[in-house]
Amino acid sequence: xxxxxxxxxxxxxxxxxxxxxxxxxxxxxxxxxxxxxxxxxxxxxxxxxxxxxxxxxxxxxxxxxxxxxxxxxxxxxxxxxxxxxxxxxxxxxxxxxxxxxxxxxxxxxxxxxxxxxxxxxxxxxxxxxxxxxxxxxxxxxxxxxxxxxxxxxxxxxxxxxxxxxxxxxxxxxxxxxxxxxxxxxxxxxxxxxxxxxxxxxxxxxxxxxxxxxxxxxxxxxxxxxxxxxxxxxxxxxxxxxxxxxxxxxxxxxxxxxxxxxxxxxxxxxxxxxxxxxxxxxxxxxxxxxxxxxxxxxx
Numbered sequence: 647x648x649x650x651x652x653x654x655x656x657x658x659x660x661x662x663x664x665x666x667x668x669x670x671x672x673x674x675x676x677x678x679x680x681x682x683x684x685x686x687x688x689x690x691x692x693x694x695x696x697x698x699x700x701x702x703x704x705x706x707x708x709x710x711x712x713x714x715x716x717x718x719x720x721x722x723x724x725x726x727x728x729x730x731x732x733x734x735x736x737x738x739x740x741x742x743x744x745x746x747x748x749x750x751x752x753x754x755x756x757x758x759x760x761x762x763x764x765x766x767x768x769x770x771x772x773x774x775x776x777x778x779x780x781x782x783x784x785x786x787x788x789x790x791x792x793x794x795x796x797x798x799x800x801x802x803x804x805x806x807x808x809x810x811x812x813x814x815x816x817x818x819x820x821x822x823x824x825x826x827x828x829x830x831x832x833x834x835x836x837x838x839x840x841x842x843x844x845x846x847x848x849x850x851x852x853x854x855x856x857x858x859x860x861x862x863x864x865x866x867x868x869x870x871x872x873x874x875x876x877x878x879x880x881x882x883x884x885x886x887x888x889x890x891x892x893x894x895x896x897x898x899x900x901x902x903x904x905x906x907x908x909x910x911x912x913x914x915x916x917x918x919x920x921x922x923x924x925x926x927x928x929x930x931x932x933x934x935x936x937x938x939x940x941x942x943x944x
Contacts, residue, residue, distance in 0.1 A: 653697035655809020656704045660688045662760075662824075665710040666807065668702035672814075674806045683707045683802065703810035709801035714781055714828050714836070716771040717797040717805070718744050729787055731865060731894060732794045734939065740795030741769060747793060750890045750935070751831045751883070759826040762808050765815035770805055772825040773832070781836050792835060800836075834880035835887060862900040866892060866909055873913030881917045885910060885924060886931045893935020903932065 656666050665686035668678040679685055686707035687693065696702065708715055718740035721727070728737050736742055748755045760772040775781060781800035784791045792798065799805050808817045828836075869888035876884035889910055895901035907928055914924035 650697060652701055652704065652809060652811075653694065655807060656693050656697050657690055658809070659704060659706060659807045660690065660693055663688070663711060664706045664713070664807065666693060667705045667707060667804075668696050668700075669705040669806060669810070671701045671703060672811060673703065674810070674812060677705055677804070678702055682804070683709060686710055686804075703812075704807035705804045706807045708799045708803050708805065712775050713800070713825065714773045714775050714779075714832075715799045715803075715805045716744065716773070716792075716832075717799065718769040718771070719795040719797065720767050721795070728794045730862070730898070730900070731787065731891070734894075737794075740793075740797075743793040743796050747796075747835075751887060753829060753831055756826065756829055757821070758823065759821070760823055761819070761821040762805075763818050763820050764806070765810075765812035765817055769820070773828040774825050775800060775828060776833060779828075779833070781833075784836065798836060830880075831883055831887075834876065834883040837877055837880055862895045865895060866901060866906065870909040870913040873910055874916040876917050878918070881914070881919050882923070882927060885914050885917075885919065885927050888913075889928045889931030890935040893932045894939045896932060897936045897939040906932065 659666050665688055667682045667686040670676060670678050682705060686705070706713070706715075720739050727733070728743075732743055732746075734746075737746065745755055756771060756773075762770040762772070764770065779800075781798075783800060783803040784798045786797060787794050806812075806817055808819045810817045869892055873881070873885050873888050889906070892901060892906045892910070896903045896906055907925075910928050911921070911924055914928070915921065919927075
């Protein structure tokens with residue numbers, strides 16, 4: 647039988663516990679089968695039959711595999727630039743944004759987990775999902791995203807496995823080790839997306855509402871909502887992260903500190919944090935962020 651590297655790669659992924667399915671040859675989408683999440687398999691016989699029939703790329707269904715994959719992307723071109731939230735020295739890619747998030751949370755960069763380099767130069771960090779977690783996908787700075795060029799794939803999402811080829815360039819394993827558990831601080835950031843849409847968000851008011859940029863106003867509302875919806879056990883981390891994120895806008899003069907404090911206090915109160923503890927956390931996190939983000943023009 648002639649060599650079949652894609653079959654070997656699909657079997658290797660299944661051996662790591664990844665549920666695989668065929669993806670269009672030479673592409674990363676669309677899947678080559680319908681209902682791919684339910685049809686993804688660990689069965690070596692099914693895998694052999696499928697990849698003996700054609701040179702399919704390999705998709706990994708993250709939900710059935712119990713995975714959360716963080717995708718650190720590169721800009722698509724010279725006009726693909728970070729928004730104001732991330733328009734800082736040294737921020738040129740999703741890797742830089744993710745490293746900044748780690749620093750904001752006082753956490754090491756999680757480089758000890760299973761890691762893949764994509765054909766286009768992006769990086770996939772594989773983590774195991776907590777038991778019972780129902781995490782979904784996030785995308786960049788939109789809605790519940792972690793930040794510019796940082797996507798996540800979990801239930802309902804898939805990633806292309808190492809060994810797959812895009813324009814003849816392979817996805818390759820950078821660190822061949824078992825995926826580590828999703829860090830608690832990342833779980834806290836991703837969990838607010840599950841909050842009930844019927845829960846009212848805290849009101850955002852303040853002197854600067856009329857004059858502040860629309861994206862800064864949206865960031866303030868989103869972070870206050872995330873704090874208000876944070877589950878027990880993640881509330882203080884969520885508040886710290888929100889205050890540090892909004893501190894960048896305070897340093898830039900795009901948000902007034904009093905408005906940020908008011909919105910976050912309202913969110914913390916709705917989440918059930920003691921007012922005294924919330925005030926101390928907000929003050930400390932804002933002080934840290936302002937000190938680490940020197941003012942620059944908006």
